[in-house]
Every structure is written in C-alpha cells, then in structure tokens.
Amino acid sequence: MNENIGQLETRNDLQVGRPVLRHEDERLLAGTARFVADIRLPDMREVAFVRSPVAFGKLSPVEIPADAGPDSVWTAERLAHRVLPICATLNRPGFHVTEQPILARGKVRHVGELIAAVVASSRAEAEDLAETIVPGIESLPAVSDPEAALDEGAPRLHDAWEDNVYLSSGRTIGPFDEAVARAEVAVTRDFRMARVLPLPMETRGCVAGFDRGSGILTLYLSTQRPHLIRTMLAEQLVGIEESRIRVIAPEIGGAFGGKSNLYPEEVALAAMAMELPFPIRWIEDRYEHFLSASQSRQHVQRLTAYAMRTGELLAIDARFLVDGGAYSMRTSTAVVEAGMAAAVLPGPYRLGAYRFETVTVATNKMGVGPYRGVGRPAAVFAMERMMHETAVAIGMEPHAFRARNMIDASEHPYVSVSGLRYDSGDYKTLLSDAVEAMDVASVRAAQRLVTAGDRRLIGVGFGCYTEQTAHGAEEWHRRGSPFEYGFESARIRIDPSGSVLVTTGIKSQGQGLETTLAQIAADALGLPHEHVHIRHGDTELCPYGLGTIASRSLVMAGGAVEGAATRLAGKIRAIAAANLGCGPEDIRLQDGTATGPFGNLSFAKIARIAYLELNALPPDIEPGLEVSYNYRPPVESGTYSSGVHGARVAVDVDTGEVELLDYVVAEDCGRIVNPMIVDGQIIGGAAQGIGQALYEELRYDETGQPRTVTLADYLIPGAVEVPRIALRHRETLSPFTVFGAKGLGEGGAIAPPAAIANAVSDALRRYGVDVRSIPIRPRDLWTALRDKSFAEMEP
Amino acid sequence: MTHQEITLTVNGCRLSAEVERRLSLADLLREEFGLTGTHLGCEHGVCGACTVLVDGVPSRSCLMLACASEGRHVVTIEGMRGPVADALREAFRESHALQCGFCTPGMLATAIDLIARKRASSEDEIRRELAGNLCRCTGYQGLVDAILSVGKRTDL
Numbered sequence: 032m033n034e035n036i037g038q039l040e041t042r043n044d045l046q047v048g049r050p051v052l053r054h055e056d057e058r059l060l061a062g063t064a065r066f067v068a069d070i071r072l073p074d075m076r077e078v079a080f081v082r083s084p085v086a087f088g089k090l091s092p093v094e095i096p097a098d099a100g101p102d103s104v105w106t107a108e109r110l111a112h113r114v115l116p117i118c119a120t121l122n123r124p125g126f127h128v129t130e131q132p133i134l135a136r137g138k139v140r141h142v143g144e145l146i147a148a149v150v151a152s153s154r155a156e157a158e159d160l161a162e163t164i165v166p167g168i169e170s171l172p173a174v175s176d177p178e179a180a181l182d183e184g185a186p187r188l189h190d191a192w193e194d195n196v197y198l199s200s201g202r203t204i205g206p207f208d209e210a211v212a213r214a215e216v217a218v219t220r221d222f223r224m225a226r227v228l229p230l231p232m233e234t235r236g237c238v239a240g241f242d243r244g245s246g247i248l249t250l251y252l253s254t255q256r257p258h259l260i261r262t263m264l265a266e267q268l269v270g271i272e273e274s275r276i277r278v279i280a281p282e283i284g285g286a287f288g289g290k291s292n293l294y295p296e297e298v299a300l301a302a303m304a305m306e307l308p309f310p311i312r313w314i315e316d317r318y319e320h321f322l323s324a325s326q327s328r329q330h331v332q333r334l335t336a337y338a339m340r341t342g343e344l345l346a347i348d349a350r351f352l353v354d355g356g357a358y359s360m361r362t363s364t365a366v367v368e369a370g371m372a373a374a375v376l377p378g379p380y381r382l383g384a385y386r387f388e389t390v391t392v393a394t395n396k397m398g399v400g401p402y403r404g405v406g407r408p409a410a411v412f413a414m415e416r417m418m419h420e421t422a423v424a425i426g427m428e429p430h431a432f433r434a435r436n437m438i439d440a441s442e443h444p445y446v447s448v449s450g451l452r453y454d455s456g457d458y459k460t461l462l463s464d465a466v467e468a469m470d471v472a473s474v475r476a477a478q479r480l481v482t483a484g485d486r487r488l489i490g491v492g493f494g495c496y497t498e499q500t501a502h503g504a505e506e507w508h509r510r511g512s513p514f515e516y517g518f519e520s521a522r523i524r525i526d527p528s529g530s531v532l533v534t535t536g537i538k539s540q541g542q543g544l545e546t547t548l549a550q551i552a553a554d555a556l557g558l559p560h561e562h563v564h565i566r567h568g569d570t571e572l573c574p575y576g577l578g579t580i581a582s583r584s585l586v587m588a589g590g591a592v593e594g595a596a597t598r599l600a601g602k603i604r605a606i607a608a609a610n611l612g613c614g615p616e617d618i619r620l621q622d623g624t625a626t627g628p629f630g631n632l633s634f635a636k637i638a639r640i641a642y643l644e645l646n647a648l649p650p651d652i653e654p655g656l657e658v659s660y661n662y663r664p665p666v667e668s669g670t671y672s673s674g675v676h677g678a679r680v681a682v683d684v685d686t687g688e689v690e691l692l693d694y695v696v697a698e699d700c701g702r703i704v705n706p707m708i709v710d711g712q713i714i715g716g717a718a719q720g721i722g723q724a725l726y727e728e729l730r731y732d733e734t735g736q737p738r739t740v741t742l743a744d745y746l747i748p749g750a751v752e753v754p755r756i757a758l759r760h761r762e763t764l765s766p767f768t769v770f771g772a773k774g775l776g777e778g779g780a781i782a783p784p785a786a787i788a789n790a791v792s793d794a795l796r797r798y799g800v801d802v803r804s805i806p807i808r809p810r811d812l813w814t815a816l817r818d819k820s821f822a823e824m825e826p
Numbered sequence: 827m828t829h830q831e832i833t834l835t836v837n838g839c840r841l842s843a844e845v846e847r848r849l850s851l852a853d854l855l856r857e858e859f860g861l862t863g864t865h866l867g868c869e870h871g872v873c874g875a876c877t878v879l880v881d882g883v884p885s886r887s888c889l890m891l892a893c894a895s896e897g898r899h900v901v902t903i904e905g906m907r908g909p910v911a912d913a914l915r916e917a918f919r920e921s922h923a924l925q926c927g928f929c930t931p932g933m934l935a936t937a938i939d940l941i942a943r944k945r946a947s948s949e950d951e952i953r954r955e956l957a958g959n960l961c962r963c964t965g966y967q968g969l970v971d972a973i974l975s976v977g978k979r980t981d982l
C-alpha cells in the first residue's frame with residue numbers, strides 16, 4: 032500500500048521500485064549454494080575447541096595427553112609466537128580496554144572461553160580428543176548479574192581495573208532542572224530487558240588453509256565484514272602481511288549483527304593453519320553458539336518522565352545499566368549498546384530536556400555485540416513504555432499523547448535533543464496509519480464493557496522509532512569507533528560479451544543485495560537487471576569495503592554502484608557517440624543498447640571496441656570498460672528511517688498468557704528499491720522482535736553457568752507464534768542519499784518489545800499491572816496479578 | 827564393531843558406504859556423499875533445517891543414524907524433483923519465502939509432505955504443520971503464502 036508513491040518521480044522503465052524476484056534464490060532452492068560448512072579442501076582436518084566449563088577461575092597450563100599426535104593439541108603457549116590478544120579500543124575517555132587472549136592464559140572469564148584447540152581427521156574424533164583434555168581450573172566467585180557487578184566487594188574481572196565498569200557516561204541537556212520543577216506529572220519506572228542473541232540459523236564457522244608456496248593464507252568465514260576481518264587478522268597475527276591474507280565469506284545463513292565482530296576462533300584457526308601442512312575447518316555447533324557467539328541487549332533501566340497535564344512532555348531522565356560480558360569484542364566493544372541507547376532514546380519526539388547516565392559493566396558472561404537494532408530496541412522499549420505510562424497518568428489516550436509531542440514533518444532537518452540530525456520523516460502520519468490499522472476505537476469500546484468476570488482482556492499498544500541508518504565517518508568518529516564506516520565501494524566491468532559484473536565491499540547475508548544492487552546498476556546503465564551479476568564477500572575479488580552492518584548497505588553500496596554505473600554509462604556514451612557520429616548527449620541507453628540519431632550499438636559491441644577492437648576507440652578514451660567508485664555520503668550524520676508498530680493482544684488473567692492478535696508496522700524507509708524485499712526485511716525483523724518481547728531470554732545462574740544452551744531452552748518464535756503482520760508504507764525521501772533511499776534492515780526488530788509491552792499493559796490497566804520486564808513471561812504477569820483486584824471504573 | 831556397511835538409495839541412486847555406527851544420516855549425506863544441500867542448524871532435532879524425506883516421510887537427518895537408513899529411499903533438496911517440488915520452488919521465489927536460504931531445504935521437504943498429505947489448505951493449518959521448522963529470517967509469512975498457493979492448486 033504505497034499511498035503517496037504517486038508523489039515520486041516514477042518512470043515506468045525504471046527497475047528500482049519493482050518487486051523483482053531475487054537473483055540469489057535459484058541456487059538456494061536447488062541446494063547448490065555453498066555455506067562455510069559446505070567448503071571442503073583437499074586433505075582438510077577438523078578442529079574442536081576445549082572451552083572453559085566455569086565462569087571464572089584460575090587456569091593452570093593445559094596438559095597435553097601423552098598419546099596425542101604432534102599437531103593435534105594447540106595451547107596458548109604453543110600459539111603465543113603467532114597471535115596477539117584481542118584488545119578492542121574505543122576513542123572515548125574513561126573507556127576500559129580488555130585483553131582477550133586467543134586461547135585463555137592465567138584466568139578464564141566466561142563459560143565457553145577458548146582454552147585449547149585440537150585437530151583430528153573428523154569432527155567426531157576431534158570432539159573425542161577435546162573431551163580427554165580436562166583443564167585445571169581453580170574456580171573463583173563469579174559475577175553474573177550486572178547490578179551485583181557494581182557492588183563494593185564484587186569480584187573484579189580484570190586485574191588492571193579498579194572496578195567492573197567498562198565505561199560510564201552521562202549528560203544533562205537543556206533546562207532539565209527547570210523542567211522538573213515545572214512538571215505537573217512525574218512517572219518513574221524500573222525496567223529490565225533480558226539478554227538475547229541474534230541466533231542466525233547457520234552457526235559460525237571457519238575454514239583456513241595456508242599455501243606454503245605462495246605464503247597466502249585463505250580463510251573461508253561466515254562474516255559480515257570480510258575486508259575488516261582481514262585487516263584485523265593482519266594485526267592479530269604475527270608474521271603475515273595483509274596482502275597475503277584472503278578472506279572469503281561464502282553464502283551466509285543469516286547474521287543479524289552476530290557475525291560482525293572478530294572472534295578468537297577465527298584468529299586461532301588462521302594461526303594454526305599457518306603452522307600446519309593441511310587446511311583446517313571448525314564449524315560451530317549450536318551449543319557452542321549459545322556459549323560463544325556474541326550476545327546482546329541486557330539492560331537494567333530506570334526512567335522518569337516529566338510532563339504537563341496538557342500533554343506536553345518536558346523532560347526524560349534515564350539510567351541504563353548494561354551487562355557487557357567478560358570481554359569487549361572487536362570492534363563493537365562492550366559499550367556499543369549503552370551509547371546507542373542513550374543517543375536514540377528521544378526518538379521521534381520533541382523533548383526540551385534530557386538527562387542520561389549509562390553504565391556498562393563486565394560480568395562473567397559471553398561478550399556482547401550488535402544485534403539488529405543495537406541499543407534501539409532497549410531505548411525504544413524504555414521511551415515508549417514511558418510515553419504510554421505518562422499518558423495513562425495524565426489521563427490521555429497514549430497515541431494522542433504521542434502525537435502531541437511528535438516532531439512535525441515540516442520541522443526537518445531536525446536536531447534531536449541528543450544531537451542526532453533527522454533528515455526527513457512524517458512520524459505523525461505513520462502513527463495515524465498504525466492507529467487506524469489497530470482500530471483503537473473498537474478496542475476502547477470493548478474495554479469499557481469489561482467486568483471482573485472477564486478472564487481474557489484485550490489491549491492495544493504502540494512503539495514508535497526513528498532509526499539512524501547509513502551514517503558516515505563523522506558519526507562513527509563522534510562515537511569513538513576505531514573504524515569509521517565512511518564509504519562503500521563498487522567496481523563494474525562490462526565484459527567483451529556485454530555482460531555486467533559488479534563487485535562490492537559489502538556482504539549480503541540474506542538481504543537480497545545481489546538483487547537490489549542489480550536493479551540500481553541496471554537503471555543507471557540502461558539494461559535489464561537480469562544481466563547484472565553482483566559478487567561480494569571475497570577480499571581478493573572485490574574492492575575494499577566496510578561490510579554489511581548498521582543498515583548501511585543499500586544506501587552506501589547502492590550509492591557506490593550508482594556512482595560507478597553512471598560513470599561507466601558516460602564512457603559507453605562517449606564510445607558510442609564516436610562511432611555513431613553524434614554527440615554523447617544524443618545517446619540513449621536502454622535494454623543494453625546505445626541509440627543515437629543515426630544508428631545504434633549494443634553494449635557488447637561497445638565492449639568489444641573497448642577491449643578488442645581498439646581501432647574503433649578514439650585515442651583519448653582509455654581502453655577497457657571498467658569503473659571503480661567509492662561512495663562517501665555528502666552528509667555523514669546518516670539518514671533516518673522511521674516507523675510505528677501497533678500490537679493488539681489478549682491476556683489471560685488467570686494464567687498470564689499473552690496472545691498476539693494483530694500486528695501492524697507502519698514504516699518509512701524512503702525510496703523503496705524492491706518492495707518485496709523491503710516487506711521481507713520488516714516482517715523478518717518484527718518476528719525477531721516478537722521473539723524478544725515474548726519468549727527469548729538467555730539465562731545464567733548466579734555462578735555464571737548458562738542455562739539456555741539448546742533451541743529447546745532458548746525459544747525463538749515459530750510459524751504459530753508469529754501472526755500475519757500488516758504493513759503500511761510511506762516514502763519520505765532522504766534529501767541526502769542517492770535517489771532518496773534510507774536503510775531499513777534493522778527497523779522491524781526495534782519496536783516489537785515496546786508495542787507488545789504497551790498492549791499488555793493496556794489490557795491489564797483495570798488491575799493496575801503494567802509490564803516491567805522483557806520477555807513478558809506468563810509467570811511474571813501471573814505473579815503481578817495475584818494480589819491485584821479489578822477496578823470497576825477505568826482508572 | 828564400530829563400522830557397518832550400508833546400502834541405501836539417495837535421490838534415486840543406490841549408494842553404499844562403510845559408516846561409523848555413530849554417524850548421523852546428515853553427516854553421511856554431507857560429508858561422505860557431498861550432498862551439502864542438507865543443512866545443520868542445531869544438530870539436536872529442534873530447528874528442522876536438516877529435514878530430508880526418508881521413504882517419503884520428513885525426517886530429522888541430524889537425529890537419524892546413518893545405519894538406520896539401510897535399504898531406505900532418501901531424498902534431499904538436490905533430488906527434490908517433479909511437479910510439486912517445481913511448483914513449491916517457484917512459489918517460494920514468488921512469495922519471498924527465503925532470505926538467507928539456510929532453513930530452505932528443511933522447509934521444502936516439509937512442504938512437499940504437506941502437499942502430499944493435503945495439509946496445506948489454510949493458513950492456520952500450515953502454520954501448525956510448520957511448527958517443527960524454524961526460520962530466523964522471514965517471519966514465516968512468505969513461507970505460509972508460498973505453501974498455501976501450492977496447496978490450493980488442483981492440478982498437482
């Protein structure tokens with residue numbers, strides 16, 4: 032439903048904007064796509080890791096079994112000359128760096144930490160051998176709760192630190208004290224959000240081989256950032272230059288942020304491969320994934336909202352305590368979550384004053400990294416719960432309270448209270464789209480008739496967000512990131528036969544970028560998208576790029592592809608014009624043909640001229656038909672997508688069970704390149720968010736033992752749990768990007784915890800119960816409802 | 827005896843192998859026969875990515891021992907052919923039923939079975955029947971739509 036698509040400049044020959052079927056599907060549906068676990072090299076052996084069974088302890092040097100073969104057991108001592116520990120840095124004052132050994136030495140700091148690696152001819156044999164190695168560990172009291180980590184006298188994870196704090200920061204912006212003094216209403220809430228993880232269906236994995244003859248190390252790796260991993264490997268490994276490292280990210284079975292950081296397993300395999308005469312492979316099993324793939328989003332929050340009875344929101348006071356785990360991952364660091372949450376909290380609202388404090392602590396748990404939305408699901412949950420509860424306290428309809436405080440479309444570009452520069456967006460329209468789709472009036476009518484005897488109560492709730500996407504160097508610099516994701520690359524070559532090969536530095540993990548980028552290139556070149564072949568994920572084949580994270584690829588790689596294609600189109604025109612006796616401006620490119628007033632030439636013919644028939648090529652035109660282009664956005668603060676999610680739920684008062692009845696996403700990601708893929712990204716993201724809202728939770732006991740280590744303990748939603756999701760699209764173009772596109776990969780996952788928690792709170796209003804923690808467990812609701820009674824009048 | 831000689835039919839070909847008794851069917855298919863279209867998402871029987879058809883019945887190849895496939899007919903994604911499989915592939919593509927494609931082999935196997943058992947006539951029914959196959963990318967909507975569109979066809 033693209034209601035305002037008519038406003039856009041639409042040409043009916045454009046391929047951007049069409050639901051083009053995906054180029055990548057055929058190989059996936061045939062079963063011939065090759066994922067990392069499908070890579071087999073001659074004489075390849077298998078690796079299994081010995082991991083720490085305890086959360087915190089003193090580790091004695093590993094004893095190698097007497098009957099183990101010479102190349103079969105690898106310890107920290109044995110790798111010491113080859114690798115450096117991982118030290119993720121952040122250019123921010125007060126940030127504490129962790130030193131993470133590739134294989135543990137001296138101490139272990141979380142269950143699953145690598146202690147040794149073993150090599151055998153099959154995975155089963157490697158696992159057998161790994162089991163015979165029992166590490167000598169003297170257990171230490173562990174910290175598994177973020178609040179306990181702050182206690183005086185809490186065990187300290189890192190000896191060089193004075194406490195367990197990675198970074199604490201805070202700011203007061205605007206006339207906060209005056210706002211507090213003026214406010215007629217103040218609402219305070221404590222919230223908790225459980226740890227979750229991205230959990231792609233494909234686990235991590237790595238195949239590493241070293242060619243002694245050429246000195247080239249090749250890694251097949253399930254990663255989102257092949258070039259950056261290569262750059263980091265060159266820093267982590269001793270004795271190899273970056274130019275001799277090749278990283279190939281084959282087909283990736285989902286990532287969602289979980290395959291962006293550099294992992295110690297990857298460094299270990301690379302280092303071992305350099306010492307071994309055969310290639311090696313490690314494929315993570317699901318149990319290992321729960322122990323050692325990056326985790327996310329664990330928050331303890333305290334929020335206070337200050338408002339006037341008229342519905343004016345004056346100020347927000349926020350405190351975020353984030354559990355950062357044992358080690359900072361490279362390059363997200365442990366503080367990725369807190370910093371983002373504080374910055375994005377104000378969302379689509381006009382807010383005069385804002386005070387925040389963030390603290391990220393170290394605990395004896397796996398480290399944290401980005402997961403689709405980074406910081407935003409938690410910030411939006413906090414903010415939108417407060418919008419809901421403040422509206423209730425004032426006695427206003429929550430969506431009306433939101434609309435009252437939302438930034439108007441005409442105010443853009445708008446600088447938020449936290450300093451983010453929103454480029455464009457129409458938040459109020461999105462909200463009214465969602466309100467209409469949820470039919471709030473009918474929910475209210477039904478709620479008025481509810482009596483104490485009704486055991487199944489319905490409620491409606493919303494979650495609104497703005498989403499910074501495709502931010503450039505300026506923004507990453509501001510955050511203190513050692514890598515600034517400032518550009519993306521594309522190289523386009525038209526071969527003598529006329530077919531088009533595009534290589535780019537990003538890495539698709541299921542987003543369909545081979546299709547959307549082909550659409551963009553096809554429009555700029557003037558040929559059908561089917562003839563554009565996109566390759567990515569190989570550092571030797573593709574130009575240097577930063578990879579696929581932070582909803583950047585469509586805008587950034589799209590910009591690069593468009594830039595390269597436009598330049599190549601210029602060259603095609605020049606060659607055609609010289610051969611057709613007209614000016615380049617007279618040439619029209621369409622369907623792979625350059626047409627001038629006096630004749631036409633196919634791209635294949637032009638390419639032949641450029642490569643093989645130079646007689647027909649004017650000497651002032653460089654031979655070949657290949658262009659490289661690096662796109663750096665003209666405005667580096669990012670482009671902002673936005674959305675409003677609406678949920679309608681029924682809550683069983685006797686069991687605390689929540690049923691999700693209806694779900695709508697009203698969203699705006701600027702120009703839509705492929706509506707089918709956009710819908711898929713939003714629905715898929717929303718399903719993950721629904722999982723977080725209702726089911727997903729990584730549990731640890733007080734000794735730091737993970738309690739959720741299989742897919743039977745950690746519940747991700749299945750087809751029954753995810754309702755049909757209704758979509759409403761708006762297209763407010765970005766003034767800053769190529770053809771007005773905005774990123775959208777993460778949006779779907781941001782708002783479900785907020786919308787669903789608000790709907791449940793709405794349903795239980797007569798009982799005075801509201802949601803304080805995510806996931807919304809039946810047990811928690813049941814406990815909260817137990818000693819509450821039904822209010823005959825609406826409160 | 828830790829090894830056993832077995833013979834089975836895979837995608838229409840009779841194959842023999844000397845296998846370790848503890849070897850799973852999935853590892854036999856992937857590592858011995860090179861049929862890597864069958865994917866392993868959990869290796870503990872929950873995700874359904876490894877689902878193949880054994881004598882026409884969807885089976886978790888991560889839980890089934892290779893030895894237990896002696897004399898059976900196994901069909902993996904590489905061998906899913908015929909009008910129903912073709913129709914499903916087309917529908918998967920048109921309904922955007924896959925993103926990363928990792929769950930797809932198991933989804934196809936399950937979907938072929940649903941069509942064969944005539945259990946694809948309504949959205950609710952398909953959702954219930956898909957309960958044993960997890961997908962982290964699509965939110966299932968495209969999958970449900972794809973299977974429903976094939977389930978409604980009367981010409982298959």
Ligand code: FES
Pocket residue numbers: 865866867868869870871872873874875876877886887888889
């Ligand atoms: S791999 Fe067999 S069910 Fe997950």
Ligand code: FES
Pocket residue numbers: 232284285541923924925926927928929930960961962963964
């Ligand atoms: S398409 Fe990625 S898991 Fe289903």
